[in-house]
Amino acid sequence: MRSELELLANCCIEAAELPLSYRTLPPEQTLAGTPRVGSARLGQMGSRTIGVWELTPSISTDIEVDEFFIVLSGRATVAFADGRPPLELKPGVLGRLEAGTATRWIVTETLRKVYIA
Incomplete structure (x- = not known):
């Protein structure tokens, strides 16, 4: 389940401390561990969704959507099936993922990010 919290104009939140709704990843996406995904949708900007997302230590697979993100906390490596160099994620890293x-995802410390997708 995903929580939805409308971030009002001219306001701010502490994204690193924001309570999230959690779910377990489906078995077909899980390679190691028991990954739990937390998320909170904060609102829309045009056609883009803004939110906070978190993944606990584990190894899992995904098919990405178009997304910009900034890592708030944790550490992970994102490896690509097509062999391009992996992304090393840590606090402060800004990244972009392409749809499809x-x-x-090899998460060694619970990873939390703000995303625009």
Whole structure:
């Protein structure tokens, strides 16, 4: 389940402390561990959705959507099925993922990010 919280104009929140709604990843996406995904949708900007997302230590797979993100906390490596160099994620890293890209997420410390997708 995903929580929805409308971030009002001219306001701010502490994204690193925001309570999230959690779910377990489906078995077909889980390669190791028991990954739990937390998220909170904060609103829309045009056709883009803005939110906070978190993944607990584990190894899992995904097919990405178009997304910009900034890592708030944790550490992970995002490996690409097509062999391009992996992304090393840590606090402060700004990244972009392309829709349709097959990835493997190797999360060593619970990863939390703000996303625009």
